[in-house]
Amino acid sequence: NTHVTAITNQKGGVGKTTTSINLAAALAQKGKKTLLIDLDPQANATSGLGLNKLSDQSIYPVLLGEQKLVDVIQETEVPKLHVVSSELDLAGAEIEIARMDSYLTRLKESLDPVIAAGTYAYIILDCPPSLGLITLNALTAAHSLLVPLQCEYYALEGLSVIMDMVIKVQESSNPKIRLDGILFTMFDNRTNLSKDVVEEVRNHFQDGLYETVIPRNVRLSEAPSHGESIFTYAPASRGANAYRDLAKEYIRRN
Amino acid sequence: NTHVTAITNQKGGVGKTTTSINLAAALAQKGKKTLLIDLDPQANATSGLGLNKLSDQSIYPVLLGEQKLVDVIQETEVPKLHVVSSELDLAGAEIEIARMDSYLTRLKESLDPVIAAGTYAYIILDCPPSLGLITLNALTAAHSLLVPLQCEYYALEGLSVIMDMVIKVQESSNPKIRLDGILFTMFDNRTNLSKDVVEEVRNHFQDGLYETVIPRNVRLSEAPSHGESIFTYAPASRGANAYRDLAKEYIRRN
Ligand SMILES: Nc1ncnc2c1ncn2[C@@H]1O[C@H](COP(=O)(O)OP(=O)(O)OP(=O)(O)O)[C@@H](O)[C@H]1O
Ligand SMILES: Nc1ncnc2c1ncn2[C@@H]1O[C@H](COP(=O)(O)OP(=O)(O)OP(=O)(O)O)[C@@H](O)[C@H]1O
Ligand SMILES: [Mg+2]
Numbered sequence A, B: 001n002t003h004v005t006a007i008t009n010q011k012g013g014v015g016k017t018t019t020s021i022n023l024a025a026a027l028a029q030k031g032k033k034t035l036l037i038d039l040d041p042q043a044n045a046t047s048g049l050g051l052n053k054l055s056d057q058s059i060y061p062v063l064l065g066e067q068k069l070v071d072v073i074q075e076t077e078v079p080k081l082h083v084v085s086s087e088l089d090l091a092g093a094e095i096e097i098a099r100m101d102s103y104l105t106r107l108k109e110s111l112d113p114v115i116a117a118g119t120y121a122y123i124i125l126d127c128p129p130s131l132g133l134i135t136l137n138a139l140t141a142a143h144s145l146l147v148p149l150q151c152e153y154y155a156l157e158g159l160s161v162i163m164d165m166v167i168k169v170q171e172s173s174n175p176k177i178r179l180d181g182i183l184f185t186m187f188d189n190r191t192n193l194s195k196d197v198v199e200e201v202r203n204h205f206q207d208g209l210y211e212t213v214i215p216r217n218v219r220l221s222e223a224p225s226h227g228e229s230i231f232t233y234a235p236a237s238r239g240a241n242a243y244r245d246l247a248k249e250y251i252r253r254n
């Protein structure tokens, strides 16, 4: 059985890519075969794992029906972790996909054969900072959704927007999608702001919150410049420990 | 004469809204009548100044030609600072605008009467984290572009993307647009990463860099939850001083 999770939040810079890379790498380290798909034209998950942004070997031609997903899967230095990269041209895909009949199910249709083959225990989808057609394709293809929430005011304000969007997707293109959890990221225990945001969210969402909280940790922001996950770059760091805890909790939930 | 600047960077969470609000407020404090236009469906610049997200009184109906810009301008608690708010429905505008002949000049056409009236010294455009049609409208309407650059690896990686986009806009819909400057944001002098990013950018872009560097300062992230600019919320903070310096430098350049 393959479980597909979309890592989504339309607010920018909240830790979607950092969570996608390090959760996927942690799952692979625990022996779970994992596929990470980079759905952001910025291609940060691609470069963050040291891969090249290859044109025509990315998710872009797959969404247009020109390539099969299985033909663009790349191995990484991490055993059991595979990646489908992104490229800049993906930004133009939204206007191209909008014209197709199956504009919401392009990703789901390309994933179905890979899911049927049962190659992977988990598929992680890194989404761009918007609620456009690429993110809607991810929410239509996913079984669950993990929402990284930066412990800041604007991120808190945007939480209701993504929650409303999930309800709309449940009522239309994907009745099965459920909230996997809200994950606090960049938590800084020296600031009241972080504590206030966590307290406010805990009051509103009794369940649906991950117990693991990801601290602000400079090692996490240094790792991508070396093209490595946190487990290769700084395995003993607070960031690495937090993402290991997250993977344990994620496996228990899924 | 009215000078229009777009605050743009497709990377999420780099300080576009924080810079838009605090630069606009600092210019108003220096006696320059300033209009801030929130072009992001997240409407962070709107709530960050304590304004409501009013449907049909935002930039959204203006881009569709249903309202005049002058009819949706709101005053703020800051004298000489006016705002045009945003709303969530703006996210759907890209698909609607794409079908219009003047899909690149919707904003420019709505700004022209306000510029002709000469009411404002400066107009600041806060852009969403993408290079879609809303941002392209901003780059087509603007005289210059200010690029906030978070001192982190992914933000550095994305810099060439926005620079390439500006060249394309200069060659097509707006030959007059020029780079106003790159502004370092969230600089943390305790980390090597910040210093490395600044050094690398300074090597590549000898000119075109603001001398002012915005430090990471928690007061800047607390201010929006009070609906105030940094000058009202924490006027003696390092964040307030940095944005005052920025305004001085901005006025010298424009
Ligand atoms: N826990 C953390 N501690 C310190 N830095 C972090 C942490 N998580 C992420 N970062 C850094 O913060 C920045 C934003 O994170 P990231 O790029 O993962 O967010 P994102 O939501 O994917 O952004 P976008 O909206 O642009 O896709 C990056 O430079 C990243 O390295
Ligand atoms: N210099 C700073 N010091 C500390 N926090 C900051 C600073 N600048 C911005 N922030 C905080 O960092 C977060 C991201 O900033 P902001 O929302 O302004 O970026 P943005 O580029 O507008 O994001 P988006 O891509 O979602 O539009 C916000 O929570 C903001 O309060
Ligand atoms: Mg990302």
Ligand SMILES: [Mg+2]
Pocket (backbone or CB within 6 Å): B016, B017, B018, B040, B044, B127, B128
């Ligand atoms: Mg913003």
